[in-house]
Structure formats: structure tokens, C-alpha cells
Amino acid sequence: MIVCVAVVGHQNNPLYIQSFTEADDALKLHHIVHCSLDVVDERVNNPKKSGLTLNETFLGLLYPTENYKVYGYLTNTKVKFILVTTDLDVRDADVRNFFRRFHAAYVDAVSNPFHVPGKKITSRTFAERVSNIVKSFGLSSAG
Amino acid sequence: MANYLAQFQTIKNSCDHVVIAVEDVSDLWPNIKSGFEERVPIKRASLNNKTRNPVLVENFPCEFILTTDSRLRSRFPQEQSLFWFREPYATIVLVTCEDLDEFKTILKPRLKLIVQNDEKEWFIVFVSRAHPSNDNAVKMAKKVYAKLEVDFSSKKRERCCKYDIHGPEANFWDDLESKIMECVRNTLDRRVQFYEDEIRKLTEQRFMPVWNFCNFFILKESLAFMFEMAHLYEDALREYDELELCYLETVNMPGKQRDFGGVDHGDDWAALLNSENKPLTQIVQDDSFREFEFRQYLFAYQSKLLFKLNRPFEVASRGHSFIIGFSKALTLHENMLPFCMREVWVITACLAIINATASPNYDGLVAPDIEKEFYRLKGDLYSLCRVKFMRLAYLIGYGADIERSPVNSALLSMLPWPKPPVWPSVPPDASPEVLEKEKVILQASPLIKHFGIQRKPLPLEPSVLLREANRRRASLSAGNVFEMFDGRPTLIDGSASDASSRTPLSKKMNAISMSRTNSSPGTFDGSVDRPMRLAEIYVAAEHALKHTISDADLWKALSSVEKFEQKYLELTKGAADNYHHSWWKRHGVVLDGEIAAVCFRHGNFDLAAKSYEKVCALYAGEGWQELLADVLPNLAECQKMLNDQAGYLASCVKLLSLDKGLFSTKERQAFQAEVLRLAHSEMKDPVPLDVSSLITFSGNPGPPLELCDGDPGILSVTVWSGFPDDITLDSLNLTLTATFNADEGAKALRSSTATILKPGRNTITLALPPQKPGSYVLGVLTGQIGQLRFRSHSFSKVGPVDSDDFMSYEKPTRPILKVFKPRPLVDLAEAISSALLINETQWVGVIVRPIDYSLKGAVLYIDTGPGLNIEESHVIEMETCVNISQSSAEMTNSNGTQKDCSSASKKEFQQLKLQDGRIEFPAWASDVNSVLWIPVRAISDRLPRGSSSVTSQKQSNLDGMRTIALKLEFGVSHNQIFERTVAVHFTDPFHVSTRVADKCNDGTLLLQVILHSQVKATLTIYDAWLELQDGFIHTGQGTGRPTSSFFPLMISPTSRAGIMFSISLGKVIDKDEVEELQTDSILNIRYGIYGERTNGAHPPVSMDGTEPEDARQDLLFKSAIVLQRPVLDPCLAVGFLPLPSTGLRVGQLITMQWRVERLKGLEDNGISEHNQGEVLYEVSANSENWMLAGRKRGHVTLSTIQGSRIVISVLCVPLVAGYVRPPQLGLPDVDESNISCNPPGPHLVCVMPPALSSSFCIPP
Incomplete structure (x- = not known):
């Protein structure tokens, strides 16, 4: 289950963060997303070590923790997408697909002429679309 | 084998x-x-x-x-x-x-x-x-x-x-x-060849039933050992790696159910670095080894070789993934292992690796990025260890001492509870312990957040422990737990979604554990029906853990809250320090916050504040406001405890400036109350405070305020207050920064009166002193609230500063104020250029022309120059300008907005009074051109002299010039000053010239007096008479008046009129009386004048002002006239001798000759000559026309006898062709009237151009 998705700006400022847990514990997910920026930074700053080619937007698994997984995605404008999931067996292809759709949704959201670049994304349409993407991610991984 | x-x-x-x-x-x-x-x-x-x-x-x-x-x-x-x-x-x-x-x-x-x-x-x-x-x-x-x-x-x-x-x-x-x-x-x-061959043979048989892993292992390890003996560690390591791979493949092969191991006493103590822990013979199982021991054995050998290769970094890195992987394996077999065996193993494993790689000598051994990675791994190990340690502590009831921070919540609430086959039950003799735990639970009060902030605490548990434990114990209904027990609500809170989020795998596991529970009823002694209380769970877990843990140090760390905290701090610090050395700064800083929480609990506010500050800076720097809102109140509380007023205030301000949705209004009001309380009461010295995020300001929309140089103004600024309530600012200053000159210090505008800011938008007006020309932008807003000196640097465009606009303090580029360069704001000019009457009271008009600038309240200072008086008793008149003169029309300013006078809506007229040399302008005159009429009188006591054909008198305009110095003070606070000296031309009404029109035989002379009108007004002559000088008398018995029927005689402006007087020579009065005699004749003219003051001269201003406009005012004009004596009088005659008939040529030398002849003997002549018989002469000529040779001035002897004559000759060369005035002979010692000249007046001679120079043309 995806518990949290987030968009983080190029100055590491949160642009959009949405948790999908029922409990009132969004703060811990904020923490997870925030700390995962360490890994993103590290990957971006040491492309050689991580074996990551800079052409690749998908950063892969950021956190190999026992209980949840954090995936990252870096757009070419240095906007990061973070995905936190409690599914421990996730296929990479699913995540890539998720991020691709998420990226498309993000691009649509920031293309809104009333959106101020670098400001939080408040679009309800975007939120709905993200929620749909998240839901369908759950389905595809179950199926 | x-x-x-x-x-x-x-x-x-x-x-x-x-x-x-x-x-x-x-x-x-x-x-x-x-x-x-x-x-x-x-x-x-x-x-x-x-x-x-x-x-x-x-x-x-x-x-x-x-x-x-x-x-x-x-x-x-x-x-x-x-x-x-x-x-x-x-x-x-x-x-x-x-x-x-x-x-x-x-x-x-x-x-x-x-x-x-x-x-x-x-x-x-x-x-x-x-x-x-x-x-x-x-x-x-x-x-x-x-x-x-x-x-x-x-x-x-x-x-x-x-x-x-x-x-x-x-x-x-x-x-x-x-x-x-x-x-x-x-x-x-x-x-090597031999072993390799053998191994290959065995590998080929791998999938056959006869295959035996032990044989393969002996061969493989022999080879590895041989490499190790030969110090070929790399090769040895490779063998072990291959061995591990092979083992993992075989162990995971389905179909073979093997014992996992790890059930022996002491197995919880990780032996991943201790290869000698157990002999291999003990862990052999069938044809292979038990996973639990063997994997640790392999890792131990690998790490041993890595240490020999001096690669502790790799030990850490492999160790970390080994622990993670092994922990997973432990999870799979958890239902066969002792209670919390997995957690204990991970703790000990992490600590073992940390200790083994702790040597400080690795610095500089490797590339910096590898070193950073090494530290990161160690941080991870510490962190992993810390999580498991917290989990154990929570299970035995130290949960209240674990900070419910985001980091702990993230780590613990997503970590499932241990899943033992049966949850441990309370040992029979543990009731005192249970009681004690209960007491602790009851005593523990929920942590109260500062400022009365109410937040639901973050969960530390994946699901409610009470329910989980009881469910794992027996088939109790989990749903009733809430009703049955007075479990602490804070603990029951939290993620209840455990069941829903559990993966299918864990569900299956539950089913297994259930069945096991049922199959072994002996473990529950009668208490199976009664669900355990929380305290009992703690005690039971404690006992079970005591049984599990064989590491005495670890058990000691869990034995009491104090020991737990000590170990917890040690682990947290270890993790934080290592993260700080790595790339993962955020991890480090966040853990610093955890250390701070412990310090805070123990009253070590200093350390806590320092760490909290770092955490806050991290969150604030990247705009993670939700996280900041969680930790900032803690920092504020620390600062309050430390009496760090500046810091505390800054924190309060930061709290107020966070996103409004993050705190309730009540909480925000509490923050403001704190700020105000400090500001007004406690502080002794003023404390500076940056409120940029809370109070922002901007200029009003629209064009900037425009001011002329030197003008003060009023600036209106919009200030946004982020305070939840009204706030009173004791004073407010705003600096303006000039855009044209950065060196110029910012100018501060002050408003010392208290300002009350409402939440949201406020408009503040500030008095603006005169500024230098240029455009200005807003600088800094400073002010005072009680003892608090705040300043704000941030500008908002149209609304309050965006909460997530944290990094860009946008500099305003739009100027708020423009001060223009000095330019003429007003013009004062004389209304008329024609002359006024001298010695009469006349209106002098001054045109006041404002140039796009209001003259409201302007004051004019008038100071007249010498020879000019203002009739102070009379009013000064002011009226709108009807017709603007040409001269002032040319002075329209560049933007061409000059108002046309004639189009002025209404004609205004007002009488003003001059007081102390100043007049105040009426309000209507502030924007329109107006004329100020000032009554003045130019004084001149000089008698005007007429000119005659003989004595041509040069007229000097300067004689009639008078000046009026005007100084206009205007502008908002009379700061603008315009000074102008106006020249006014005064003149007599007439200029008189005379000539003798005819000389009759009877000695009567007809004297023609020509009157030139000097003014632009119609003059009417009512009467004229002549007072003759000595030696002249009127003919007949007349009084010297012309026929009265001539009068009145009208003279149009600048025209001439003539009057004839008939006079004759009278006898000359004796020498003695000469001094008392009048030497000039006086012409008296009584006249009236009709003129407009807008044109020039006009009737004098009546002083009482009651006289009707058309009343005749008779004025008297006197002029002296020089009358020439008759020709017989001269005693000397000067005659210009004729020039040669050939004419004059340029460059030709000629002799100019004058003959001087004495007409009278000296005896009967009143002319005094000092040197008897000597005459002084002087030849004067225009040096441009003539070159003179010989004596120009000198004495010549002339006999005193009548009729004696002498010729004076001077050599001259004409220089210019044309009609030129010839040199003239003058006799300076002799009065003019005694000289008769021939020709009598100036005359001209003709000078021919120079002859062609023929000398060069004639052949020799």
C-alpha cells in the first residue's frame, strides 16, 4: 500500500505531500520524505558511486529498510517525487509506471497558469488525480 | 567426507x-x-x-x-x-x-x-x-x-x-x-588446480540427490584456507563469497524442511564476527549446516579477511546488508525462536560491527566519498540498533520515556510487533512487579506541550499492544479490549490500521501461530480466559526478555529507565555523529533533535536548545513547516527556561509566522501574548527582533508618490500583520533606500505615535521630510513594541507573505517615491515692459505663474530698490491674468501643461494688504496665473533736460530703472523659495527737444519745442509755459504761454508734438549776479494721462482711493532746456578750412586746417582765460577712421586783439573710404556758447577708396 507521495521542489522544499494512512500520523511521513532527500542528494552528488546515470529520472529504491520502502524520482528540473510504500515486494516496473503517470499529473498541474512555480500545489484536480494513480497502483500490484 | x-x-x-x-x-x-x-x-x-x-x-x-x-x-x-x-x-x-x-x-x-x-x-x-x-x-x-x-x-x-x-x-x-x-x-x-577440479566436479553434481553441501564446503574452504595461508586474501574472500552464494541457493531450495537454528542459549548474541562461536560439527544438519549459525560463520570469515585486507568499510557495508537480510530470515522463523530474539540479535549484531570498525585509524585511508559512505553505514547500524532497542524498551514499559517524535514514530509505528508463537504470560510470582508497573503507568502523565498546544501524539506502536498481545496469547476477542480495560488512551491511539495493512503473508503467519497456541495449552496456567492488562504485558515481556537476552550489558541497559535512557542516548548520539560525517545530514540533525528531547527532559536546556536550533534551522531552511511546527515549541520552551529572551521572542515570532493552518487561533494568540508579555514587562534592555516573516509591508499600488525637490510629503504604506490579534506598535520607522545611489544611507521615516495593527492589511501614513531628488524604494521597517525593537525586511506584493515563500525575500523594484530634480516651479515676471511715470504712484504688475505646482499659502516678500517706494498705505491688487505676455508664454515648461490664462474658469480679483513687506496669496491664486498690482512710486529729483540741435543730449535708460526684489515662499511648508528681481522702467512723460525754427529780423526767435511721448499712454497737455533763462525774454508781454486755444493737445503714445514759443534776446545781467541766475530755461507742462496699467504708464494711483475713475488729474512736467546764445556772442570762431578739391583718398596724406579767429577783444568778454593770448586746442578724431600725425593737443598763441587769427593744421591720413566725420578741433578752455563754428554742426567728408597702385603696372 502506498502510504505517502510527495513532490519536493528543487530547493528541497515540499510542494505537495499527501499521505494515505487512516491514522493521524502524517508527520512521520513528512519525516520519512524529508530524510529521504538525504539519499536523493547523495545519489545526485555521487552519480558514479550509485551507478546512476543522470539521464535516468527514476532513482530507484532509496531506503532499504525493513518495514517500508521509499522510492525516488528526479525530474530534469530537479523536482523530486517521493513514494513511500509499505509493500515490501514491489516490482520496479510498477514503480516506474507510477512515477511516469505521477510526473504527467505534475506537469499538468504546474502548467496551470494560475500556479506559481515554486509554490505549493493546491490544485484539487491534481490531488484527485494523484489519489487515482495511487489507488490504481495498489490494484496493479495486487493483480 | x-x-x-x-x-x-x-x-x-x-x-x-x-x-x-x-x-x-x-x-x-x-x-x-x-x-x-x-x-x-x-x-x-x-x-x-x-x-x-x-x-x-x-x-x-x-x-x-x-x-x-x-x-x-x-x-x-x-x-x-x-x-x-x-x-x-x-x-x-x-x-x-x-x-x-x-x-x-x-x-x-x-x-x-x-x-x-x-x-x-x-x-x-x-x-x-x-x-x-x-x-x-x-x-x-x-x-x-x-x-x-x-x-x-x-x-x-x-x-x-x-x-x-x-x-x-x-x-x-x-x-x-x-x-x-x-x-x-x-x-x-x-x-589450486587440484582443488578447482574437485570443486568443479562437485558443482556439476549439485542438483543430484547425492550432493552433499558439507563436502563442497570442505573443499571450498580448504581452497580458501590455502589462499589465506599464502596471504592471498582476495582469493580467499572470493571463495567464501562463492560459498555463501551456493549455500543460500541450497538453503532456500524448496522441499527440504530444515532446522533454522538459533534456539540455543546465547544464540541471541550475534556471532557474526566470531567464527569460533560454535564448532561446525555442532551445526551440521543432514548434509548441510543450520542456517542461523552457518551464515554467521561465513560472514565471520568474510569479515576476518576484509579486516586483513584493511577494508573495514566493506565490513560495515556488508554487515549492514547482512543484518538486514538476516533479520528477514529471523522474521520467517520467528515463531520458532525465543521472544524478541530477532530484535536482540539485531542489536548485538549492529553493536558488534560498530565496535569492530570503531578504530579511528581509518581516516585518510580511502577516498572521501567512501569514508562518507562508511560513516553513513555506521549511522545506519546505530540507527537500526536504536530502533530495536526502543522496541524492546517499549515492550517492557518504557514507552512513556520514548519521545513521540516523527522520527521515532516513523521508525517504530511501521515496525510490526514481534510475533512469537505465544505471547509470554506473566510468571506466577510477579504480582509485585505488576503492581509497580501499574503504578508507573498511572503516574505517568501525558507530556504537555508548551503554549497549551494540543496535538494528538504520534504513534510509536504499529497497533495497540494490549490487543496484539492478548490476541497472540489466545483466541480472545480483540474487539472488546477497549471496553474491558482502562487502557491509557494515548497508547490506544495511533494506528489502528494494522489489520488492514497487513500483508497476506502475515495473515498466514497468524493462522499458524494460532494453531500452535491451541495445540499447546499447557503454557497458560488458568489465566487463559482473562486478558492481560498492560502492566502484565510489560512484566511478562520483561521476564521473557530476561530469558532471551544473554548479553549482560544489553540486559543491564534494559533493567531500569535510567539505564535505558543512557543506552538510548549513546545509540542516538552514535547515529547522529556518524550521519553528520556522512552525506546524510538530515538524518543526523533529526537525531540531534532526539538527543535534545532527552536533554530537555532532564533539564539540560542549554544542550537541548542548541540541538533544537539545528533541527529548526534544517526544517525552516527547506520550508518543512509541519515538521518545524512540531519541534519549534520545544525550542521556544528551552529558550524560555534559559531566559534567552531574544531567542524566545524569535521563536514566538517564527511560530506566529508559520502557516496559519498549523496552529489553532487560540495557540497563535498564546504566542502573541508571550511576545507582548515579554515586550512590556520583563525585559530590561531593548531586544532586537526580526519579524520579517510576520510583518511585511509594501507600497500602495499605483504610481509612486511624486514630490518636487525639497518638498515634504506624506507616504502611505500597506503593512500586513501576521499577528492573530491587534497589536500596538509603540513606534514605527521605515527606511527608504535611494535607487540611484547605493552609498547614500537609507533615510528613516518615523512615526512616533502608537500604531495599532489589525490582523491582515493595514494602511500606515508617515510624514516624509524633504528628500534628495531621485527615486526611492522601501527599505526596512523597524519599530518598537514595548522594549522590543523589531525590524522587518520583507516586502509583500499584494498580499501577506506566502507561507511557503521562505527563501526569497523579494526586493521591491517598484519605487514608492519619486523626488524630481530641481526645476522651476513658479515664475515671477513683470507684467509690462513699457515705462511707467516717474515720480508718480504707479501700478507695477508682477505676473505670478505657477508651473504645475500649487502656490497654496504662498507668501511674497517685496523689497524695493533705491529710488522706489511702495505705497504701503494702499492696497495691493491681485487678479487672474487675462492675457499673458509673449515673454512669459515662451517660458512654458517642458511638459507643456501650461494652463492658458484666458481659459481660467473665473476671473478673480482681490485686494491684499502688504504687511511687513509680505503678502499672502489667496487660495484661488494657487493654481492659476495671476497678476499682482503693486502701487509704487519711483523718486527722481533730477530735472529732465531737453535736447537741442546743438546740445545733443544722450538719454540714459538707466536713469529710470528701478528694481523690485521679489521673494516667493511657497510649497507645503514654505520650503520652496523663488527669488527674482524685477526691473521696472520709469520715465518722464515727455522728452523735450528744442530748436530755433526761425530767426526773424527783429531779433525774435521762434523756438520750437518738440515733445516726444515716452509712455504708452495718451497724454493730454492742458497748459505749457516757458520760464526763460537769463538773456532771453518772451516777445511781447506774454507769460510765455502759447495761444490757449491750442490746448488741450492730445499726444498719442510714442508720437510727437511741437509747440512754438516766440522769444527774443534780452540783456545780459551783470557778472556778479551770475550765480543766482538761472542758467537753464524751464519748460512747464501741465498734462493729464490716460492709460491702462496693463499697457504701461497710467494715471497715478489715488491715495485715498475715493476719486472717481474719470476725474481729471493734472500733472506737471518740468524740463530744462538749454537755449543757445546768439551767434554774436562768441568771442572765438573756428572755421574748417576747405579740403583740396581732388578729394580725399584712403591712405593719402592730407593736411587738415582750422582757422581760429578772435571775434571780440578780451576786454569786453566775460570769458575768463588764464593765459592771456594762449588758446588750448584739441583735435579729436575717430581712430578707426583717421590716423593723426602731429600734436593733437596743445596751446597756440592768439593775440587778444579782436580780429587776430591763427591757423592750426594737423596731418591726417584717412583710413576708411566713405562718408566719415572728419577730425574736429575743440577748444576745451573756452565755453561752448562762446565758440562759433563753421560748419556749425557735425558734418561729413567723402573719402575715396585708395587709388590703384600703378607703380607696379608701369614698365620701367
Whole structure:
């Protein structure tokens, strides 16, 4: 289950963060997303070590923790997408697909002429679309 | 073969270096042993690794063992092949011989026998015992050695070397070492080949049922061990890696249910770095090993080799993934392991790796990025350890001491509870402990957040422990737990979604554990029906853990809250420190916050504040407001405790400036109340405070305020207040920054009165003193609230500063104020340029023309120059300007907005009073052009003189010029000053010139008086009479008045009129009375004037102002007239003698001649001459026209007798062609009226152009 998705700006400022847990514990997910920026930074700053080619937007698994997984995605404008999931067996292809759709949704959201670049994304349409993407991610991984 | 396992282990433990066999044929070893053994370990050796590439090994260890030694003798052939790695790698044959025959007959066959075994790598050391002084013996030894070489060495390989016992040759030892290493290398290669072949064979059978992992393991490890003996650690490590891979494949093969292991006492203590923990024989299971022990065993060997390779970084990195992976394996087998075995194992494993890699000597060994990675891994290990440790602590009831921070919540609430087959139950004799725990639970009060902030605490548990524990105990209904127990709500809160989020896998696990629970009812002693209370769960867990944990230190750390906290701090600090050294700064800083929380609980506010500050800076810097809102109140509380007022205030302000949705209004009001309380009461000294995020300001929309140079103004600024309530600012300053000049300091505008800011938008007006020209932008807003000096740098465009606009303090580029460069704002000019009447009260008009600038409240200072008086008793009139004169129309300013006077809406007129030389302008005059009429009188006591044809009098305009200095003070605060001196021309109404029109025979002279009107007004002459000077009388008995029917005589502006007077010569009065006689005739004219003051001269202003407009005002004009004496009077006559008839030419020298003749004898002449008979003459000429030669001035003798004459001649050269005035002769000593001139007036002569210069044209 995806518990949290987030968009983080190029100055590491949160642009959009949405948790999908029922409990009132969004703060811990904020923490997870925030700390995962360490890994993103590290990957971006040491492309050689991580074996990551800079052409690749998908950063892969950021956190190999026992209980949840954090995936990252870096757009070419240095906007990061973070995905936190409690599914421990996730296929990479699913995540890539998720991020691709998420990226498309993000691009649509920031293309809104009333959106101020670098400001939080408040679009309800975007939120709905993200929620749909998240839901369908759950389905595809179950199926 | 698996039976050899024990033996294999023993062998491995007993031998750890390469053995070199010494075949001591001639009993030489005891003598040379020491020399040989000194050489080991061999400094440098070249070996081949597994891929047959040469590798340089340093300090290669080896041992010399005689073949007769028991260690080499008693071995069975099968053992030898299996444990081949321990067999000698080289054989040194030691021989000596001093006799060729002996060599041939005895030694050689024996040697042949020894070396015939192909398996062995051997070489012969010939020991020469011959003393160097004994030449014979030396020679013999050489001979034998030569023979030996022939027999045993081949072209391919040197197998002999010679050792001189009395002094070995210099290169002997090198030779020996290289020979040893050659043998070792060959042997090693051969054995590696052997093992590889064997392993390959086994690998091929891997999927056959006969396959036995133990056999494979022995072979593989033998090879690895052999590499290790040869110091080829890389190869050894590779073997172990392959071994591990192979093992993981086999162990995960389905179908074979194996014991996992880990159920022995002490297994919880991770042995991943201790290979000797358990003998392998104990962990053998069927044809393989138990996973729990064996994987740790393999890792232990790998890390041992890595340490030998000096790669602790890799130990940490492999260790971390090993722990993670192994932990997963433990989870799979958790229902067979002791309670919390997994957690304990992870803790001990992490600590083991941390301790093993803790050596500080690694710094600088590797590239910085690897080092950073190393620290990151250590941080991860610490962090992992910390999580598990917290979990254990929570289980035994220290949950209240764990900060419910986001980081702890993230780590713990997503970590499932341990899943033992049966949740431990309370031991029978534990009721006192339960009571004590209950007491602790009851006493623990929920942590109250500062400022009365109410937040639901974050969960530390994946699901409610109470429910989880009871469910795992028995088939109790979990749904009733809430109703049945007074569980603490804070603990029951939190994620209740455990069941829904559980993966199918864990559901299956539950089912298994359920069935197990039911199948073993013996574990519950009667309490199976009653669900456990929380305290009981804690106690039960504590007992179970005590049973599980074999590490005394770890158990000690869990024995009390204090010990727990100590260990917790140690782990947190370790993690934070290591993260700080790595790339993962955020992890480090966040953990600093956890340390701070502990410090805070213990009242160590100083340390806590420092750490909290770092955390806050991190969150604030990147705009993570939700996280900041969680930790910032803690920092504020620390600062409050530390009495750090500045910091506390800053924190309060920061709290207020966070996103409004993050705190309730009540909480925000509490923050504001704190700020105000401090500001007004507690602080002694003013404290500076940056409120940029809270109070922002901007100029009003629209064009900037525009001011003229030197003008003050009022600036209106919009200020946004982020305070939840009204706030009173005791004072407010705003600086303006000039955009044109950065060096210019910012100007501060002050508003010292208290300002009340409402939440949201406020408009503030500030008085603006005069500024230098230029445009200005807003600078800094400063002010004071009580003792609080705040400042704000941030500008908002149209709304309050966006909460997430945290990094860009946008500088306003839009100027708020423009001060124009100095320009004319007003113009004062004389209304008329024509002359006014002198000596009469006249209106002087001054046009006041504002140039796009209001003259409201302007004051005009009038100061007249000499010879001019203002009639102060009279009012000054002011009216709108009807017609603007041409001169002022030209002065329209550049923007062309000059108002047309004539289009002024209404004609205004007002009478003003001059007070102390100043007049105040009426309001209507502020924007329109107006004329100020000032009554003045120009005083002149000089009698005007007429001119005649004889005495042409030059008229000087300057005589009638008067000046009025005007100073206009205007502008908002009379700051603008305009000064202008206006010149006014005054004049007499007439200029009089006279000439004698006719000279009658009876001596009557007709004197024509010509009156030139000097003013732009109609003059009417009512009467005129002439007061004659001495020597003249009116003809007849008249009074000198012309016929009265002439009058009134009207003279139009600038026209002329003439009056004839008939006079005749009278007798000359005696000399004595000369002084009292009038020398000039006076012309008196009574006249009136009709004129408009807008045009020029006009009737004088009546002083009382009551006289009707059309009343006639008779004015009197007097003018002196010079009347020339008749021609008979002259006593000297000057005649200009005719010029030559040829005419004058330029450049031609001519003689000018004047004849001076005395007309009267001196006796009857009143003219005084000092020098009798001498006359002073002077020739004057325009030097541009004439060049004079000879004396221009001088005395000539002229007899005093009447009729005497003399000629004065001067040489002249005309310089200019045309009609020019000739030089004139003057007699300065003689009065003009006594000289009769011929010609009488100025005359002209004609000068021809110069003749052509013919001298050059005529041929000689």
C-alpha cells in the first residue's frame, strides 16, 4: 500500500505531500520524505558511486529498510517525487509506471497558469488525480 | 567426507602458514638452521592468484620442518590428498660433500632417490664447509658443486645453490628465497588446480540427490584456507563469497524442511564476527549446516579477511546488508525462536560491527566519498540498533520515556510487533512487579506541550499492544479490549490500521501461530480466559526478555529507565555523529533533535536548545513547516527556561509566522501574548527582533508618490500583520533606500505615535521630510513594541507573505517615491515692459505663474530698490491674468501643461494688504496665473533736460530703472523659495527737444519745442509755459504761454508734438549776479494721462482711493532746456578750412586746417582765460577712421586783439573710404556758447577708396 507521495521542489522544499494512512500520523511521513532527500542528494552528488546515470529520472529504491520502502524520482528540473510504500515486494516496473503517470499529473498541474512555480500545489484536480494513480497502483500490484 | 569435518577444523586451527620441508641428507640442519629461520617471513614474494596473475605478497610466512619431523611423517595418503593444503610446499635438500668420489658413489644415488617424486617441488642447497683459507678444500668444494649442478640442474630450471658456511656469498639469501618461492608458487598452482577440479566436479553434481553441501564446503574452504595461508586474501574472500552464494541457493531450495537454528542459549548474541562461536560439527544438519549459525560463520570469515585486507568499510557495508537480510530470515522463523530474539540479535549484531570498525585509524585511508559512505553505514547500524532497542524498551514499559517524535514514530509505528508463537504470560510470582508497573503507568502523565498546544501524539506502536498481545496469547476477542480495560488512551491511539495493512503473508503467519497456541495449552496456567492488562504485558515481556537476552550489558541497559535512557542516548548520539560525517545530514540533525528531547527532559536546556536550533534551522531552511511546527515549541520552551529572551521572542515570532493552518487561533494568540508579555514587562534592555516573516509591508499600488525637490510629503504604506490579534506598535520607522545611489544611507521615516495593527492589511501614513531628488524604494521597517525593537525586511506584493515563500525575500523594484530634480516651479515676471511715470504712484504688475505646482499659502516678500517706494498705505491688487505676455508664454515648461490664462474658469480679483513687506496669496491664486498690482512710486529729483540741435543730449535708460526684489515662499511648508528681481522702467512723460525754427529780423526767435511721448499712454497737455533763462525774454508781454486755444493737445503714445514759443534776446545781467541766475530755461507742462496699467504708464494711483475713475488729474512736467546764445556772442570762431578739391583718398596724406579767429577783444568778454593770448586746442578724431600725425593737443598763441587769427593744421591720413566725420578741433578752455563754428554742426567728408597702385603696372 502506498502510504505517502510527495513532490519536493528543487530547493528541497515540499510542494505537495499527501499521505494515505487512516491514522493521524502524517508527520512521520513528512519525516520519512524529508530524510529521504538525504539519499536523493547523495545519489545526485555521487552519480558514479550509485551507478546512476543522470539521464535516468527514476532513482530507484532509496531506503532499504525493513518495514517500508521509499522510492525516488528526479525530474530534469530537479523536482523530486517521493513514494513511500509499505509493500515490501514491489516490482520496479510498477514503480516506474507510477512515477511516469505521477510526473504527467505534475506537469499538468504546474502548467496551470494560475500556479506559481515554486509554490505549493493546491490544485484539487491534481490531488484527485494523484489519489487515482495511487489507488490504481495498489490494484496493479495486487493483480 | 563430512566425517572429516572435525578433523578439518582442527587442522585449520593448528596450521596457518606454509610449510617447507628440509631433507637434511648430511646432518647439516642444526648448524645452519638459525641462518635460515632468520630469513622468514620472506620479505617479498611473488605468487600467482587464482586467475594465474602474479601477485606480490609481503612478509610471506613459512616454517622449515625437517622431513623427519613427526608432523610430516604420520599421515595417511588419503588424508594427505584431502588436506593437501597443509603439506609442504617446497623441499630443500641439504647436502655437503668434499670428495668427488664420495659424491658419485654415495650422494648422487641418494639424491636421485629423494628427488624422483614428481609431486614435490625441490632444490638442493650445497653446503660448503671449506674454510676460505684452505684453498684446497675450497677448490674441491667447487668441483663437487659443479658436478652437482651438472647432474641436477637443467636448462629450464636452476635447482642448486651453494651455501658457504664460513661466510655465504652476498646473493645467496636472495637466491635461496627466490628458489623457495619458485617452489611454493609451483606447488600452490598445482594444488589450486587440484582443488578447482574437485570443486568443479562437485558443482556439476549439485542438483543430484547425492550432493552433499558439507563436502563442497570442505573443499571450498580448504581452497580458501590455502589462499589465506599464502596471504592471498582476495582469493580467499572470493571463495567464501562463492560459498555463501551456493549455500543460500541450497538453503532456500524448496522441499527440504530444515532446522533454522538459533534456539540455543546465547544464540541471541550475534556471532557474526566470531567464527569460533560454535564448532561446525555442532551445526551440521543432514548434509548441510543450520542456517542461523552457518551464515554467521561465513560472514565471520568474510569479515576476518576484509579486516586483513584493511577494508573495514566493506565490513560495515556488508554487515549492514547482512543484518538486514538476516533479520528477514529471523522474521520467517520467528515463531520458532525465543521472544524478541530477532530484535536482540539485531542489536548485538549492529553493536558488534560498530565496535569492530570503531578504530579511528581509518581516516585518510580511502577516498572521501567512501569514508562518507562508511560513516553513513555506521549511522545506519546505530540507527537500526536504536530502533530495536526502543522496541524492546517499549515492550517492557518504557514507552512513556520514548519521545513521540516523527522520527521515532516513523521508525517504530511501521515496525510490526514481534510475533512469537505465544505471547509470554506473566510468571506466577510477579504480582509485585505488576503492581509497580501499574503504578508507573498511572503516574505517568501525558507530556504537555508548551503554549497549551494540543496535538494528538504520534504513534510509536504499529497497533495497540494490549490487543496484539492478548490476541497472540489466545483466541480472545480483540474487539472488546477497549471496553474491558482502562487502557491509557494515548497508547490506544495511533494506528489502528494494522489489520488492514497487513500483508497476506502475515495473515498466514497468524493462522499458524494460532494453531500452535491451541495445540499447546499447557503454557497458560488458568489465566487463559482473562486478558492481560498492560502492566502484565510489560512484566511478562520483561521476564521473557530476561530469558532471551544473554548479553549482560544489553540486559543491564534494559533493567531500569535510567539505564535505558543512557543506552538510548549513546545509540542516538552514535547515529547522529556518524550521519553528520556522512552525506546524510538530515538524518543526523533529526537525531540531534532526539538527543535534545532527552536533554530537555532532564533539564539540560542549554544542550537541548542548541540541538533544537539545528533541527529548526534544517526544517525552516527547506520550508518543512509541519515538521518545524512540531519541534519549534520545544525550542521556544528551552529558550524560555534559559531566559534567552531574544531567542524566545524569535521563536514566538517564527511560530506566529508559520502557516496559519498549523496552529489553532487560540495557540497563535498564546504566542502573541508571550511576545507582548515579554515586550512590556520583563525585559530590561531593548531586544532586537526580526519579524520579517510576520510583518511585511509594501507600497500602495499605483504610481509612486511624486514630490518636487525639497518638498515634504506624506507616504502611505500597506503593512500586513501576521499577528492573530491587534497589536500596538509603540513606534514605527521605515527606511527608504535611494535607487540611484547605493552609498547614500537609507533615510528613516518615523512615526512616533502608537500604531495599532489589525490582523491582515493595514494602511500606515508617515510624514516624509524633504528628500534628495531621485527615486526611492522601501527599505526596512523597524519599530518598537514595548522594549522590543523589531525590524522587518520583507516586502509583500499584494498580499501577506506566502507561507511557503521562505527563501526569497523579494526586493521591491517598484519605487514608492519619486523626488524630481530641481526645476522651476513658479515664475515671477513683470507684467509690462513699457515705462511707467516717474515720480508718480504707479501700478507695477508682477505676473505670478505657477508651473504645475500649487502656490497654496504662498507668501511674497517685496523689497524695493533705491529710488522706489511702495505705497504701503494702499492696497495691493491681485487678479487672474487675462492675457499673458509673449515673454512669459515662451517660458512654458517642458511638459507643456501650461494652463492658458484666458481659459481660467473665473476671473478673480482681490485686494491684499502688504504687511511687513509680505503678502499672502489667496487660495484661488494657487493654481492659476495671476497678476499682482503693486502701487509704487519711483523718486527722481533730477530735472529732465531737453535736447537741442546743438546740445545733443544722450538719454540714459538707466536713469529710470528701478528694481523690485521679489521673494516667493511657497510649497507645503514654505520650503520652496523663488527669488527674482524685477526691473521696472520709469520715465518722464515727455522728452523735450528744442530748436530755433526761425530767426526773424527783429531779433525774435521762434523756438520750437518738440515733445516726444515716452509712455504708452495718451497724454493730454492742458497748459505749457516757458520760464526763460537769463538773456532771453518772451516777445511781447506774454507769460510765455502759447495761444490757449491750442490746448488741450492730445499726444498719442510714442508720437510727437511741437509747440512754438516766440522769444527774443534780452540783456545780459551783470557778472556778479551770475550765480543766482538761472542758467537753464524751464519748460512747464501741465498734462493729464490716460492709460491702462496693463499697457504701461497710467494715471497715478489715488491715495485715498475715493476719486472717481474719470476725474481729471493734472500733472506737471518740468524740463530744462538749454537755449543757445546768439551767434554774436562768441568771442572765438573756428572755421574748417576747405579740403583740396581732388578729394580725399584712403591712405593719402592730407593736411587738415582750422582757422581760429578772435571775434571780440578780451576786454569786453566775460570769458575768463588764464593765459592771456594762449588758446588750448584739441583735435579729436575717430581712430578707426583717421590716423593723426602731429600734436593733437596743445596751446597756440592768439593775440587778444579782436580780429587776430591763427591757423592750426594737423596731418591726417584717412583710413576708411566713405562718408566719415572728419577730425574736429575743440577748444576745451573756452565755453561752448562762446565758440562759433563753421560748419556749425557735425558734418561729413567723402573719402575715396585708395587709388590703384600703378607703380607696379608701369614698365620701367
